[in-house]
Amino acid sequence: MTVALEDAYARLLDERGVVFLLGDIDTGKTSFGLELARRSISAGIPTAIVDADTVQSSIGPPTTVGMKRIESPEDLEDERLFQADAMGFVGTIIPKGHLLPLVTNTAKLTARAKAEGAEMVIVDTTSLVSGIYGQSLKFFKMDLIHPDHIVAFERGGELEPVVGIAQRFTPANVIECDVPDEAMPRSVDDRVMFREEQFARYFATGTSRWRVKPTVFMPTLPPEFDLALLDDLVTGLEDGNGTCVGIGVLEYDATEDILRMISPVTEGVKGLRLGSMRIETSGRSRGPVDLRHLFGSE
Template structure:
């Protein structure tokens, strides 16, 4: 982003919100403000990425300096964007702790709710773990992966969390490998439970049909959350909440939650690939030391090394099937794979995903190997 040199200076009244839509940069120059419950550090330029939205709430009269990028925008609201129910849910989790699963439709604000709850509980002294289980609109790791992290301090976005453990799912839709996804989400949750007082499981937005409901029902059965938080604009989450055996609360989406088009969601994913692939070097991987397999096949089914896989997204996995890093296949030749990746660790498994990427890490194909 190349914002204008001169920022706009704007004064905000106490209790008012500046809603920023990226690409935007801002700095708090006077007063106090917060974002999803996290205090804003003064005199520090903060970037809101393209197509992302962040609400800056003035907890006392404050002054912001704002630099606009192309297509970035901002507007002032006379209220907080955080529904009262979210604060009540945070108070429940501070007392109850345990495991909480967040479910809801696409663009209902699940990541915003997860960020807010993590911040409120961290600032209350809890050790909070986060499972990012949204393979399409992943925040902590790249698209096609799920990951976990410990939140040790307040954050403005889930992207601020460092990916600690991750698994390669290989697709941006949970519908292609629901059993694999469920099994690996459970692994992430169980790993966090031992080191956290509260674990937040942030799920994907697939809830609109019967297969989706069955998947979510099975996921919630296997993860065994102490509380399910159902986020919705209306009653669309009710069929799922009626199916679950765990205690559940229906929460309203923020009135200001932003609806993205399919193209915008694709653009966000491409930004996610670039976060983890720009600056890659080419790794030469030998069939003698690495097993090659498809993302949706059993671990025993190994691919031939002479397949035409140029451009496909891949996961480089260690002995424990955990993700070392994603990569893009450049070429398969003479029993070797040339893979663009940022990891320097040698993989035990090279798992081929369902997404074809251009050299600029744009999605140009999907599901072309079957």
């Protein structure tokens, strides 16, 4: 049985906790999450959003999970929302084959939001809900995050398997809602443009170039590795304390046979995590990369 959105908001505001949003593409997850956040802060509830959508990212650049504490309605405006309070590096926009960093970072940032005092933590997710990957992704996320509430936006029967998993394997209160009539599909072109703009917005804050030692990567480069293979690879900048402080793009300099980092972040970086896609700082994707092929290993 589905409930009206207004009833879902009322119950969530009354009971609070970690709210996990579940739904296929263009079902209104993000819109619902933003409206819930708006109502939650109006009710004086300490609120945070964890954006686990690494593709259509609203908090932090694509390839990351972002967390933002919402303290005023202005924090929900595009530009402000984009400024993450904490990030986790996933390194790709394709969840398939990269479930581990997506799951662990979402759980890590949800726990952090709670530890920082948020009583309403809204977890927005990717639209990957079906097939083995979709079901596994949602199962492991829910298993690690322990949501108090799961809001499922259903169009037809597409969510049945994953809603069944939520009901059978988690103690969460599962709230099923119909997809609102206002939810409009966005075209593939619009999605690509939005993603590129979010990347570009991140790098537009002003980048520096700094030389990178080849010994600082995770995973570690094999001996005699051809550094040119890392040109344009998206990279996570880590502080050595479990926090991603930003992302950057590697640049190979053939004259000196060295790597440089292009990133708005220049300080507090101890290690670099290799991502699984190449991008230009304009935001344009240059395609996925399989590190196992690059390293010639399993």
